[in-house]
Amino acid sequence: MNERLFLFYRKVRGALRGQGPLLALLVLGIAAPWFIFVEVAEDIWESGGFIGDQPILQWLHRQESPALDKLAVALTTVGGPEVMTVIAGVITLSLLVRHYRMQALFFTLSVGGAVVLNVLAKTIFGRPRPALWVSIAPAKFYSFPSGHAMGSAALAAALAFLLWRSPWRWLAGMAGGLFALGVGLSRMYLGVHYPSDVLAGWVCSVGWVAGLHLLFSPDFHQLRTWWRAGVAYWRRPV
Numbered sequence: 124m125n126e127r128l129f130l131f132y133r134k135v136r137g138a139l140r141g142q143g144p145l146l147a148l149l150v151l152g153i154a155a156p157w158f159i160f161v162e163v164a165e166d167i168w169e170s171g172g173f174i175g176d177q178p179i180l181q182w183l184h185r186q187e188s189p190a191l192d193k194l195a196v197a198l199t200t201v202g203g204p205e206v207m208t209v210i211a212g213v214i215t216l217s218l219l220v221r222h223y224r225m226q227a228l229f230f231t232l233s234v235g236g237a238v239v240l241n242v243l244a245k246t247i248f249g250r251p252r253p254a255l256w257v258s259i260a261p262a263k264f265y266s267f268p269s270g271h272a273m274g275s276a277a278l279a280a281a282l283a284f285l286l287w288r289s290p291w292r293w294l295a296g297m298a299g300g301l302f303a304l305g306v307g308l309s310r311m312y313l314g315v316h317y318p319s320d321v322l323a324g325w326v327c328s329v330g331w332v333a334g335l336h337l338l339f340s341p342d343f344h345q346l347r348t349w350w351r352a353g354v355a356y357w358r359r360p361v
Contacts, residue, residue, distance in 0.1 A: 152333030202306030237277035272324030
């Protein structure tokens, strides 16, 4: 048995040689985000959230100022469903006009799927929103995970994957990441989401979009080849 495991390890190592980007996508883009989401969701389900959820919100509230109030409201408005729907629609239409149908489908599933996942998770967990102070931009419905965080992160991640082979990839990645970060922080600053809500929203969207990217890429066929080879190897007689 040990010899067979060793031979299988050598076959896998040989197959993965030169597949650094694919491994990074699998580990950092899919496995790690979903692992973090499950851990956060488990804490929410069992104990109601992180120990530091309320202290972080209270610290953010102590930093309030008129300028930060305006910035937070602006970010949360841009990252809200109305504006995000318009932005996503314009991007999808631009891709279709340029006959990038598969890219348009990927982008639509990325952003639209994140919205569906968010509604499902909110309904399942039913976590009440924070009520530590009266927010200047109150929100309704459940708190976990943050819809604003999920929507902004899904849009940013989808654009990053679409532009990955272009000269604009780093600019798009940095701008999208800062946008998602700003939107998430604005939700905490306004007191309508816990930090665990925002973190879960970010990682859930990254894991979802990265998984879709793999499904739409040629690497998915490589994964299926590895899987079939592995199953055939273990089924063969010793």
